[in-house]
Amino acid sequence: MKINIENLRFTYPTGLEALRGISLTIASGEQVAIVGQNGAGKTTLVKHLNGLLQPTQGSVHIGDWDTRQHPVSKLAARVGYVFQNPDEQLFSRNVGMEVAFGPKNLGYPAEKVDALVKDALALTELSDKTETNPYDLSSTWRKMVALASIISMDTDIVILDEPTTGQDAVNVRRIAHVIAALRERGKTVITITHDIDFCAENFERVIAMSQGQILLDGPANEVLGQEAVLATTYVDPPQLTRLGLRLGLKETVRNQAEFLTAIRK
Amino acid sequence: MHERLSFYVHRDSPLHRLNPLTKLTMVFAFILLSFGSPWYWTPHILIVLVILPLSFVGRVQREYLLTAARLIFPAAGFLFLMQSLFQPIGQTIWFRWWVLEVTHEAVAFAFVNAARIIVMVSSFTLLLLTTHPSELMSDLTRRGLPSQFAYVIISTLQIIPQMQAKAQTIIAAQRSRGLDTQSSFVKRVGALVPLVGPLVFGSLVEVEERAIAIEARGFTSSHAKTSLCEIPDSRFDQILRGALIVSVILAFVSRLWLS
Numbered sequence: 001m002k003i004n005i006e007n008l009r010f011t012y013p014t015g016l017e018a019l020r021g022i023s024l025t026i027a028s029g030e031q032v033a034i035v036g037q038n039g040a041g042k043t044t045l046v047k048h049l050n051g052l053l054q055p056t057q058g059s060v061h062i063g064d065w066d067t068r069q070h071p072v073s074k075l076a077a078r079v080g081y082v083f084q085n086p087d088e089q090l091f092s093r094n095v096g097m098e099v100a101f102g103p104k105n106l107g108y109p110a111e112k113v114d115a116l117v118k119d120a121l122a123l124t125e126l127s128d129k130t131e132t133n134p135y136d137l138s139s140t141w142r143k144m145v146a147l148a149s150i151i152s153m154d155t156d157i158v159i160l161d162e163p164t165t166g167q168d169a170v171n172v173r174r175i176a177h178v179i180a181a182l183r184e185r186g187k188t189v190i191t192i193t194h195d196i197d198f199c200a201e202n203f204e205r206v207i208a209m210s211q212g213q214i215l216l217d218g219p220a221n222e223v224l225g226q227e228a229v230l231a232t233t234y235v236d237p238p239q240l241t242r243l244g245l246r247l248g249l250k251e252t253v254r255n256q257a258e259f260l261t262a263i264r265k
Numbered sequence: 266m267h268e269r270l271s272f273y274v275h276r277d278s279p280l281h282r283l284n285p286l287t288k289l290t291m292v293f294a295f296i297l298l299s300f301g302s303p304w305y306w307t308p309h310i311l312i313v314l315v316i317l318p319l320s321f322v323g324r325v326q327r328e329y330l331l332t333a334a335r336l337i338f339p340a341a342g343f344l345f346l347m348q349s350l351f352q353p354i355g356q357t358i359w360f361r362w363w364v365l366e367v368t369h370e371a372v373a374f375a376f377v378n379a380a381r382i383i384v385m386v387s388s389f390t391l392l393l394l395t396t397h398p399s400e401l402m403s404d405l406t407r408r409g410l411p412s413q414f415a416y417v418i419i420s421t422l423q424i425i426p427q428m429q430a431k432a433q434t435i436i437a438a439q440r441s442r443g444l445d446t447q448s449s450f451v452k453r454v455g456a457l458v459p460l461v462g463p464l465v466f467g468s469l470v471e472v473e474e475r476a477i478a479i480e481a482r483g484f485t486s487s488h489a490k491t492s493l494c495e496i497p498d499s500r501f502d503q504i505l506r507g508a509l510i511v512s513v514i515l516a517f518v519s520r521l522w523l524s
Contacts, residue, residue, distance in 0.1 A: 052437050076443035087470070088431070089438040091462030101459065105443030135466065149442065 001028055001063040001078060001156040001188065003049065008058035010044055018044040020212035021058075028156070029186045031179065033199040033220075036209035037234040042192045045209070046159050049190070050079040062157065077106050080155035084162045086139070086146035095121070095137075095145050096130040102153040113152075120152035123181055125174060140171040147178060158182055160191040164198050176202050200224055200238040200254040208233055225252030272328075272393040272426065280323030280391070284502040285401040286408065292388040294509035299384040301513065303520040305373075308380035316387045325394040329387070337386045341379040348375035398423060404496045412484065420475070428468060435463050 003026040010019040018041045026032055034042045047053040048060045051067040060067045062078050080102075083089060092098035099120055103113045121127045124144045129137065134145050143163070150158060160179075164172045172195075179202050182189050193199050199206060199220070206223040208216040210233035216223045224230070224237045227245060236242070237254075244253040244262060253259040280288070295316070299308035320329040348371065355370025392401075402415040439459045440446055446456045483490075 047437075050441055052441065071445075071447060072440040073443050073445040073447070076441055079441075081438075081441040083434070083438045083441070085434075087467055088435050088463050089442070089459075091459045091466075101444075102442040105445070153443065 002026070002061075003157065003188070004061040005048070006059050006061075008045075008048060008060060009056050010041075010048065010053060011056045018212055019048075022212075022214055023058075024207070024214065024217070026188060026190065028188060029183070030188055030205055031183055031203045032188075032190045032205045032207060033203035034190065034192045034207045034209060035194070035196065035199060035230075035233075035235050036215070039211075040209040040233060041212040042209055043161060044212075046081070046161065046190060046192060049157065049159060050081050051075045052081075073105065076102070076153065076155070078155055079157045079159065080150035080153050081159045082147055082150045082161060082163065084165065086134075086142040089146060089149070090134040090142060093133060094131050095126055095134055095148075098134055098145055099126075099149045099152045102149055106153060116152045116154055120148040123151060123178055124148040140167055143167060143171065144174065147175070151178070151182070155187075157188040157190070160189065160193075162192055162194065164193060164195045172198060196224075196236060197238050200241065208235060221252045221254055221258075224254055272390070273397045274325050274328055274394050275397075276324045276395075278322060278324040278395070280319060280325075280395045282497075283395075283505075284496065284498045285396050285404040286498070287502040287506050288392050288396055289401065289405075290506045290509050292392050294513050295388045296381075296385050297513045298516050299381045301520055302516040303523045305377060307516075308377060308384045311384050312380060312387065316384065316391065319391055320394075323391060323395045325391070328394055329390060332390050333383075333387065337383055337390070340386070341382045344382055345375045345379040348378060400494070400496060403492055403494065404498075407492060407496070412490075416479070416484075420472075424468075427471075428464065431467060432460065432464055435460055435467075 003024070005022055005024040008019055008022040008024075009017070011017045022041075022045060034045070036042055044053060048055060048067065049062065051070060051072045054068055062075065065075070065078070067075060090098055092101060096117060099117045100113055103116045108116070118127075121130060124147055126141070126144055126148055129141070134142055137145065147160075147163070160175075163175050167175065176198070179189055179191070191199075191203065203220055205218065206216070206220045207214060208223060208230060215233055216226055216229055224241050225245065227237050227242065230237060237245070240256065240259045241252060241254050244259060247263070249259075249262045250265075251258075251262055253262050295311055299311055320326045349367055350365050350371075352368075352371035352374055354374065355368030357369035359367045359369060359372070361367075398419050402410075402419045406412050406415045436446060439456070444456050444459060445452050446460075447453075
């Protein structure tokens, strides 16, 4: 499902202009990472995608829907949004019920809900914890429950707000694995992240934001190579990319494989 | 996210610059005056000629009037209505309807009581709008208030806006999961469970974390503590406090005198 944002501006009731003219198209099935300093407008931007915020000016289209004409509870069938803090959404007695909450709200028949829940739990490696109370799990697993509870809604677009913050290396790999699986299924994944290594390893397209505007937008290698521009929004390229730049490698590299290929030339 | 930790509105005004204790004295003086003064119109006069102008002096008139329109006046109006209808006092019957008798005395009583409520809530609103809670509490603890007590007050002042902000995030998260919070009443009631659960649980966790955080900074230590921020207490503050206390004493004395 295509996302089309046209000249989007947004001002908070406090008078703060958080988005200052964003135009953006995200094709169906793209994997996009959004980076930038705190207050750059990343969260404000993605909150427009499922109608939590309405444009002050400009428009946001999800497929053929204008977000102003559909309530959040209906847009939820197209755009899934995983919030940063799982504790702000978990309420059920056990993981299974928690994950079933979304698809039930969307009005899917019981068999379909069961199938979706089962699939989401398998993908997030939670199958053996179906009966556990979410609050008996560690915070890393609660994050996975929150992720599963959105995946089970089977939306074409999935938004992740800071999925790797406070997660250990094992869970970061798990999350990367989930994103890869969503890619294979043709889902669009949009991730806000401060974890630049995670961004470099898992996303083909990177958008850098600063002060309510898009600073850079393009293939990961191109964007991550622009060290000077990224510095203005307080983003450091990944270590290997910086090493590659210092060594004077011709192309921008962002992971070990690319680095080794480039240096052997 | 732009969460407000308290009702405090950061602006520069003469009211903001007053010492917190002076403003607190003012609040209690207004309340005591509105209840203690022998003159019937005292609370009404206080509202129109003192509290309302003070909101302009403090440059928080917009916030104050919004609070007044949304909360204070509806609540006081409701109280006025109930007391006018159900106070079984007075002989001068204005009119009778079904089992209800509306008397002149009941209406007069309700009118002054409603005004007292408005004075009470308004003066506290002004205090909260123009005084940062931590400034108020550090001033009071410096004057000998036990810090445990200060903690209870300050967390109470902060918890409602904090929970509001938290509730907003939770509502947004659950709506993103297809929860319908905007249509029929039945659906709204059903939607409460997914909202209240995380709110209560999260607040309990926060209380514990806060307790640990302040204890890590020696909260219960019995040593005398120094303060980083200076809170000015001018000659004008002291005179104003004195004047307020004298006016309250005068009000009570004249009440005793007249009765």
